[in-house]
Amino acid sequence: MRIATWNVNSLKARLEKLAWWLERARPDVVLLQETKLADDAAPHAEVERLGYTMVHHGEGRWNGVAILSKTPITEVVTNFGEPLAEPLPEARMVSALTGGVRVVSVYAPNGRSLGSPFYRAKLAWFERLARWLEETRAGDQALAVGGDFNVAPEDRDVWNPAACHGGTHVSAEERAAVARLRSLGLVDAYRLRHDEPERYTWWDYRAGDFYKNVGMRIDHVLVTASVAARVVASEIDREARKGKPIPSDHAPLTVDLDEPGAPYDAGWTAAAERIAARRAAKPKRAPEA
DNA sequence: ATGCCATACGTTGTATGA
Numbered sequence: 001m002r003i004a005t006w007n008v009n010s011l012k013a014r015l016e017k018l019a020w021w022l023e024r025a026r027p028d029v030v031l032l033q034e035t036k037l038a039d040d041a042a043p044h045a046e047v048e049r050l051g052y053t054m055v056h057h058g059e060g061r062w063n064g065v066a067i068l069s070k071t072p073i074t075e076v077v078t079n080f081g082e083p084l085a086e087p088l089p090e091a092r093m094v095s096a097l098t099g100g101v102r103v104v105s106v107y108a109p110n111g112r113s114l115g116s117p118f119y120r121a122k123l124a125w126f127e128r129l130a131r132w133l134e135e136t137r138a139g140d141q142a143l144a145v146g147g148d149f150n151v152a153p154e155d156r157d158v159w160n161p162a163a164c165h166g167g168t169h170v171s172a173e174e175r176a177a178v179a180r181l182r183s184l185g186l187v188d189a190y191r192l193r194h195d196e197p198e199r200y201t202w203w204d205y206r207a208g209d210f211y212k213n214v215g216m217r218i219d220h221v222l223v224t225a226s227v228a229a230r231v232v233a234s235e236i237d238r239e240a241r242k243g244k245p246i247p248s249d250h251a252p253l254t255v256d257l258d259e260p261g262a263p264y265d266a267g268w269t270a271a272a273e274r275i276a277a278r279r280a281a282k283p284k285r286a287p288e289a
Numbered sequence: 290a291t292g293c294c295a296t297a298c299g300t301t302g303t304a305t306g307a
Contacts, residue, residue: 009306010296034306036297061297062305110307150307169307202307205294212293216307242291249295249306271291 001099002027002261005146005221006240006252007107007202011035011066015046016245022050025237025254026262028070029098031105031146031221034248035064042066057094059084064091065105065147069098080132092125093132101227101257106147111168119168122150126177133184145186146221148202148250151178153188156197157217169218178220186222189255193234198275199268201236202250210241213275221255230257238267 004027008014011032022030035042035058042056047068057078058064067073075097082088095104106129111122129145137143151174155161164170182188190199200215209215223231233256241251254261 013296034296110305112305112307148307167307204307208293210293211291218307239291246295267291274290 001029001101001257002254003029003031003101003103003144003146003221003257004252004254005031005033005105005148005219007033007148007219007248007250009034009036009248009250011037011043011064012041013246014248015043017240017247019046019050021237021240021252022052024239024262025252025264027068027254028261029101029103030068030252031103032066032068033064033105033107033148035066036061037064055094055096057091059089059091062090063107065094065107067094067096067098067103067105069096071099073098075102077136080128087124088128093129101142101144104143104145104147106145106149108148108150110150111174114166114168114171122168123173123177126174126180130177130180130184133181133186137184140185140224140226142227143186143224144189144221144227144255145181145223146219146253146255148219149178150218151175152216152218153178153220157200159198159200159214159216164216169216181222185224187225187228189221189223189228189231190217190234190236190253192228192231198272199236200251201253203241205249212278213271219250219253221253223255227257232256232258233260235264235266236268237264238271239265242267 201219203215
């Protein structure tokens with residue numbers, strides 16, 4: 001069983017790329033973020049044609065999350081079971097049971113800048129997520145919480161800690177919010193299979209950051225112990241961040257349970273050689289950049 | 290080269306992103 005998560009930066013704009021990637025990686029379950037669609041605009045028919053059923057939770061121009069699955073989807077919960085209104089007016093969470101795993105697609109707030117109201121709202125949102133997980137967990141159930149957490153858990157998850165220090169995504173409070181999720185028994189499925197640094201899931205569109213590997217690992221799949229024991233592979237598909245049609249600024253992350261999913265070239269080996277060669281010739285982006 | 294900001298909304302720009 002292959003579970004994927006991908007911040008698509010508009011499902012409408014990314015439909016063609018998504019269709020290509022579903023064929024390429026053949027995931028069983030896909031957690032999407034930033035669909036940027038209202039529920040009545042969600043492309044259910046197109047997704048059905050690609051072989052998936054979808055549950056979508058959106059509000060329109062911003063945010064929006066979804067779950068795609070090749071098998072039936074039940075027990076859908078949106079917005080922590082609360083109305084899409086204050087204090088949780090943004091569509092950032094949908095959960096469902098599919099393929100025997102309870103999956104949660106999450107899109108954490110950005111935070112914008114340390115100490116801002118948006119930053120405090122980000123921390124409050126993580127508190128709500130942790131509380132909801134505590135309230136709803138039943139024993140050692142198979143659970144996977146995946147999405148765009150907008151937090152790089154460790155310094156090895158960013159291209160340059162000195163450059164990132166003082167900004168969002170790496171602060172002690174944000175990292176403590178993710179650590180609290182780990183304290184609930186969730187483990188980082190990517191790190192179960194990869195210890196190396198310089199593996200990112202997001203790169204800014206600007207300044208050729210992707211090609212310089214100036215990025216952050218901020219998209220994650222966190223799993224309970226019973227799922228962790230089944231993880232046989234996890235990969236970030238950099239190929240999906242390239243080319244035409246225009247890609248999302250995030251790459252998808254896949255986690256394989258029980259047996260490896262469809263093989264695909266994640267594009268890292270060749271990219272790492274090019275990036276290393278370029279770095280040897282020229283130092284990476286300055287800390288003040 | 291993989292190749293140098295994108296999206297929606299709305300209207301000739303603005304908000305947002307991380």
